[in-house]
Amino acid sequence: MAHHDSDHHVTPLNVYLKVAGGLFALTFLTIIAHVFKAHYLGLAPYIAFLIAGAKAYLVMAWFMHLKYDTAGNRIIFATGFVGLALLFAICAIDIYTRVYQGSIL
Amino acid sequence: MSTNRLVNGVQVASHYRDEKHQYASNKEGIWLFMVTEILMFGGLFVGYILFHSLYPEMFAEGASFLDWKLGFVNTLVLIFSSLTMALGIYFNQVGQPSKATWALWTTVACGAIFMIIKYFEYTHKFHMGIFPGKFLDPVMMAEHGHTVQNANLGLYFGFYFCMSGLHGLHVLIGMGLISWIAIKNMKREFNPKYFTPIEGVGIFWHIVDLIWIFLFPLLYLVG
Numbered sequence: 001m002a003h004h005d006s007d008h009h010v011t012p013l014n015v016y017l018k019v020a021g022g023l024f025a026l027t028f029l030t031i032i033a034h035v036f037k038a039h040y041l042g043l044a045p046y047i048a049f050l051i052a053g054a055k056a057y058l059v060m061a062w063f064m065h066l067k068y069d070t071a072g073n074r075i076i077f078a079t080g081f082v083g084l085a086l087l088f089a090i091c092a093i094d095i096y097t098r099v100y101q102g103s104i105l
Numbered sequence: 106m107s108t109n110r111l112v113n114g115v116q117v118a119s120h121y122r123d124e125k126h127q128y129a130s131n132k133e134g135i136w137l138f139m140v141t142e143i144l145m146f147g148g149l150f151v152g153y154i155l156f157h158s159l160y161p162e163m164f165a166e167g168a169s170f171l172d173w174k175l176g177f178v179n180t181l182v183l184i185f186s187s188l189t190m191a192l193g194i195y196f197n198q199v200g201q202p203s204k205a206t207w208a209l210w211t212t213v214a215c216g217a218i219f220m221i222i223k224y225f226e227y228t229h230k231f232h233m234g235i236f237p238g239k240f241l242d243p244v245m246m247a248e249h250g251h252t253v254q255n256a257n258l259g260l261y262f263g264f265y266f267c268m269s270g271l272h273g274l275h276v277l278i279g280m281g282l283i284s285w286i287a288i289k290n291m292k293r294e295f296n297p298k299y300f301t302p303i304e305g306v307g308i309f310w311h312i313v314d315l316i317w318i319f320l321f322p323l324l325y326l327v328g
Contacts, residue, residue, distance in 0.1 A: 008198065010195070010198045010199065011191075011195065013192075013195060016188060016191050016192060016195060017188075019188075020184060020185070020187070020188040023184045023187075024181065024184060027177070027180050027181060027184065030321075030322060030326070031173075031177055034173065034326050044326075044327070045322075045327045048322035048326050048327055049319075049322060049327075051322075052318050052319050052321075052322050055318045056315055056318055056319070059187065059311055059314055059315050059318065060311075060315065062191075063187050063188075063190070063191050063307075063311045063314075064307075064308050064311045064312070064315075065304075065308075069132070069136075070129070070132075072133065073132060073133060073136045076133065076136045076137060076140060077136050077139055077140060077143075079140060080139065080140035080141075080142075080143035080144055080147070081143060083140075083143075083144055083147070084143060084144065084147035084150075084151070087144075087147065087148065087151050088151045088154070091151055091155055092155065095155055095159070
């Protein structure tokens with residue numbers, strides 16, 4: 001291993017390669033699940049997004065280095081997703097509680 | 106104006122206590138920027154999911170015009186580019202800047218491959234009369250053998266072109282930013298103690314990948 005002169009956390013090269021390998025494998029898994037989706041139609045979207053979530057974790061934790069970042073930066077990034085959840089919840093509650101008057105929009 | 110000083114071998118701007126303070130502030134700024142990115146794309150995702158639940162048949166018809174094989178290849182290209190981007194940082198951390206330069210230019214090349222595939226996808230749709238919203242041309246689509254089933258199919262393609270177009274714009278901007286740091290890298294402006302710009306641009310490039318990870322199943326597979 002090359003030695004380094006840095007205060008920052010250095011992720012070893014083989015870890016990056018493993019993470020990339022995992023991402024490629026999960027992408028192939030997405031396609032395999034898609035090809036065989038006739039067997040579990042209702043679940044297909046959930047399976048696709050479950051795999052996407054696993055890929056997102058790998059990218060955020062290792063490539064974006066959040067695993068070794070400060071708690072403050074992790075919280076900052078998380079607030080984006082909290083805001084998104086609020087936006088989705090409020091919009092969904094609005095649309096699905098409207099009284100039908102010839103159009104639902 | 107420039108009152109930088111050298112602290113522990115790093116150029117530090119005057120308003121920072123030391124190089125660690127500067128690094129922490131820079132990183133925090135990047136993460137705040139990433140929150141705005143999540144919220145911008147998030148609004149489109151929320152809109153897509155809600156309209157999809159209101160008009161599932163229309164979204165299924167729209168998605169049937171997309172070729173998942175092209176989206177799949179683009180996913181592989183972006184994942185590979187995320188790896189080379191991370192290696193661009195890694196090789197600077199371990200003091201091998203010329204390898205980092207190669208990694209960064211490879212990342213730019215992957216961005217270009219992604220955009221070329223996107224170009225073929227877009228032009229194919231334009232030839233068939235598929236445009237966003239009211240510009241969708243059912244007559245032209247009929248000439249190409251597709252009878253439009255849902256009168257408001259243009260809504261689906263409004264989402265498709267907005268989301269993939271905004272993402273494509275990010276790829277182009279990312280390619281520009283990575284070229285900028287690759288040139289700085291060739292001028293040997295980074296070292297194991299200082300590589301903040303590569304890390305910042307890297308986080309931006311990874312979020313472009315992150316958004317595509319969700320766009321791919323949403324647009325191409327779930328439909």
